[in-house]
Amino acid sequence: MDSLDNKLDLPWEFSEANKSKEILSYYPSNYKQSAVIPLLDLAQHQHGGWLHVSAMNVVGKYHLLVCGTTPCMICGSRDIESVLLDHLGVKRGEVTKDGLFSVREMECMGCCVNAPMITLEDYSNGSQGYTYNYFHETQDPKRIKCGPEGGNTTLLGEPKPLQFRDLDAC
Ligand code: FES
Structure with missing residues (x-):
């Protein structure tokens, strides 16, 4: 929410x-991307203990995470990643000359079933309008959403009741 001193x-x-x-x-x-937290901390200290929304937007617009x-x-x-770096003319962690794009590596996005995964962090509407979208390689028309080709292969029946050990019988 905008305020007079934070917009x-x-x-x-x-x-x-x-x-x-x-x-x-x-x-x-x-x-180099790992420096973002200490840089934001520095921005917060410079600003008297809180982080100005414009300071968050100094870090760029479109971050491609592979x-x-x-x-x-x-x-x-x-x-x-190589195609992205070649196309944008940058090295990993660098920002394009127009200040719009960067490409970085990210660890597992928790979506390995759709490997290889890319995420786009979009700050084009500022940190308040920030979006975070996954893109993946499941273009195979035989797959339905994230499921395996040919349909599900596990968890097809009714779940079995949980088995508990009778501690009174010990
Ligand atoms: S290894 Fe898990 S999403 Fe890439």
Whole structure:
């Protein structure tokens, strides 16, 4: 909710003193995105203990996250990442020259059945209009939604009642 001192059209940027802090230099080149929490913490301290909504929007607009965990990697997530990086002309963790896109790796998105997985974090409407969408490779028309080809193969019958040990009989 907008307020007089916290709304999207109020400009915000790091102070010169905070710009000179080299937080990003503490992180390896392929994990610069891990600096986002300390950078937001710095922004919060600069702003007197709370995080201005415009400060959250300084971090970019479209973040493409490619799953790098084993099931997605086996199903070609590295190839998808290469295509994205080539197409956008950036390295992993870099932002395009127009400041719109970045590509990063993410660990398991909990959707391995649809590997390989990509997520798009969309900040184009600011942090208040933020959306987070999954995209996956289940384009096989024989699959229905996330189910296996040919239909379900497990949990087809009525569940069996739970078995409990009779502790009084011990
Ligand atoms: S391994 Fe990619 S979603 Fe689980």
